Amino acid sequence: MTPFAQLLDRLIYTPSRNTKLALIVDYFRHAPDPDRGWALAALTGALSFPGVKAGAIRELAMRRVDPVLFGWSYDYVGDLAETTALIWPERRSNRAWPTLSEVVERLRTTARSDAPDVIEEWLDPLDATGRWALLKLITGGLRVGVSARLAKVALAEYGGVDPTEIEEVWHGLEPPYGELFAWLDRRTPRPDLEDKPVFRPPMLAHPLEDDEVEGLDFSAFLAEWKWDGIRVQIVARGGEKRLYSRTGDDIGAAFPDVLDHVTFEAVLDGELLVVAGGEVRPFNELQQRLNRKTVTGAMLRKYPAFVRLYDILFEGAEDLRDLPLVERRARLEAFHARTAPQRMDLSAIVEFAGRDELEALRAGARDTATEGLMLKRRDAPYVAGRPKGLWYKWKRGPLTVDAVLMYAQRGHGKRSSFYSDYTFGAWREHPETGAPELVPVGKAYFGFTDDELKLLDKWVRDHTVNRFGPVREVTHGLVFEVAFDSIHRSPRHKSGVAMRFPRISRIRWDKPAAEADRLETLEKLIG
Template sequence: MRAFAELLDRLVFTSSRNAKLRLMGDYFRHQPDPQRGYALAALTGALDFRSAKAGQVRDLVATRVDPVLFGWSYDYVGDLAETVALIWPARHGANRPPDIAEVVGELERAHRKRVPDLIERWLDALDPTERWALLKLITGGLRVGVSQRLAKTALAEAFGADLTDIEEVWHGLSPPYEELFAWLEGRREKPIIDARAAFRPLMLANPLADEEVERLDVEAYRAEWKWDGIRVQIVAGNGNRRLFSRTGEDITNTFPEIAEAMDFDAVLDGELLVVRDGEVASFNDLQQRLNRKTVTQKMLRDSPAHVRLYDILFEREEDLRPLGFDDRRARLERWHARARPARMDLSELLPVAALDDLRQLREEARQRGIEGLMLKRADSAYVAGRPKGPWYKWKRDPLSVDAVLMYAQRGHGKRSSFFSDYTFGTWRPDRENGGWELVPVGKAYFGFTDVELRRLDKWVRDHTVDRFGPVRAVSPELVLEIAFDAVHPSTRHKSGVAMRFPRVSRIRWDKPASEADLLETLEAMVER
């Protein structure tokens, strides 16, 4: 546990991507199996201890620490694992520090009632940094600035392997990945997996900068709408029916109606949407279906899933990725005409002859409730990752409103000491008392610099008027300019609207709160 704790601790305080790669690579090269494999699983989100919950940790610490003291400490620190690690009064005895493999093995076998005893025993045997790493491992959400792809990149660089090769076998393997490390170290052949059920890394687009638009060779590209759903990969054939998210997470069980329609043999790339009566619903409707362990008949009826197909990667066993986009598109159209899969249609290719056509389509995107445009070179092979040049995304300009800061909460990780999560509102008539009232319309936690964060944090502390657990209510004085991609009706929010990707665009220190926008301004932007 010591080596794993040191790795996490150093990753938290390392901002450089290359430095993070070196730290992980050094760990993977020098730590033994199965410890390094379980660490890799933790970094990539592949561990899920169903018998261990954060609530058990809270209940456990309450047996050792005064609840009021813990509550105040948690409010100040802002992170459960860090708070418990620092405040835990260890009882030293015969306990010995566990290694990461022992922790994983015990938790996977343990009944839920036994888990608190295990955690208590381990906490007593570890120092504060090790306790923090243990609790992060148990509760998930490491928040050390490492994505699944970055961890795989560290593997590739540490062992001189091709990242695409690692991606190709990744979803056929499971922790602690001993056969993966044996292959990377040259001790055995590349793992053989069921290729018909494997996830293939997606090809991604680069944002198209304004200065690049004028230099774009329009005739060399094909244009499609950029739909506001989630990117998915459909893998079907040889008895397999799998639906993967863009990061390779298996979401098949969340969308059983799509799985039911996979009675073919192909690997397809597309966008998962909610479609009713032929019309694409808002992302807010799709969000009702995401991350659901249980899918009810009401969900299936009210939010029917649909996939808009962009590309075909395999037809039966034939790998089509080396073909140019135009050739793959022709194959996709012929395949779709033959297979006629339910709940799937083709993304429309838009007629574009000149740059003015592209500009006009981008202007039309907002009226159509679409995010923007995708531009793909006609001769581009399907390449994993985000190569520069073949594919671009040209999103429509963001919307913005001036809103008033209402509540603030501490962040996590490096921001756990700062009030960095901000809830903001707009004005609407107060029908009961007359005058005007603020109603929350969104929450944002990025878009500002570190210098601005320190100033915002001080402002929150100086203007706090009430506390609600870890949340501070502030006097309604500070105006934030909020940028967002779209706004949709929402029955889940008091305001009746929900923003898509809200972020702080500017802090209006100069603007009186009375001049912030009205709720009706947001309502007028709703995409219906």
């Protein structure tokens, strides 16, 4: 654990991307197998211990510490692993620090009821940094400023290969990645995954900014609607089939109604939607099926899944990614006409005569239940990542409302000492008394500067009226201008509505809370 704890400690205090890369590469060079593989899994979010819940860590800490003191400390620190690591009473122990592999392998075979005792044995010989690293590893969510992408770039730098090559094999391998490191160390050939249904890195778009519109040659681009679902990749190879999210998560178990109709061999790029009665349904209906391991028959009937196809990457074993877009589009159309897969159609090409007509179409995108337009160069190959100048997303303007801050919660990582997650509400008449009341309509944790965060944190502390663990209820005196992409009905929320991608556009220090928007105003924006 010592090298891994030192790595995490250095990463969290290092703001420089290049320095983080150098630290991770150095760790890969000096850590033994399988420790470095387990560390890679932890950094990329591929390691979890479902048998150890956060509640078990909390209960374990309160074996040693007064529960009231622990509660106060946790409220101040805002992070369970950090609080436990700092408050844990040190006891002398002759035990050596466990290795990273020992921790992983033992927790994988330990019964849930025995896990707290095993963790307690490890915590005693560790120092505060070691305890923090151990508990972060166990509870997940390292939050040391390293994304999965950055860890893979470090891996590519370590092995002297292109990051795209790492992405090409990544989803066909499992922790602790012995086969992967053997290849990067030049001890074995690159892993052969040609007949496996592996995820292929997707091509992503840049936002089209207002100052770029004037100089863009629109005639060089094809246009499509930007549908409000989630990007997916259908992969069928070697008799197996998978449905991946854009980040490579296998979500097929939640969408058997899509996979049941995959009777071909290909790799297709598209948008996962809920379509009922021939109409694309709001995103919150698709959300009912996301992040589920299984779905009921009632859910399959109520929220039928559908994929709108954008692109074809492989047809059979033939790699089409180097072809220009117009040729891939022709191959996709021919493929769809020949295979006629159910629950799938083609994203239509939006015809336009020039920029003015396209701008008018974008302005009216809300009426078409889309987020705007996608612009793709006709001659562009399918390139992994976000290459410049090839694909643009030209989204419609956001909606905005004025909402009142109701609750604040501490953030995570560097924000763990600040109240940075904000729940806000709109006014309505109380159904029984008729008096004005606030009901929550959304939650946001970005859209403000670091200086504004300090002001907001102080305001929350000065205006707290109640506490619920890490959450503070505040007086109804601060108004946010909230921007969001769309709003939909939602029976799960007291207000009956849910925002899509809410963010704080402006802090209205000057506006009285009584003048914030009413729930009826938000309901008129539903669409």
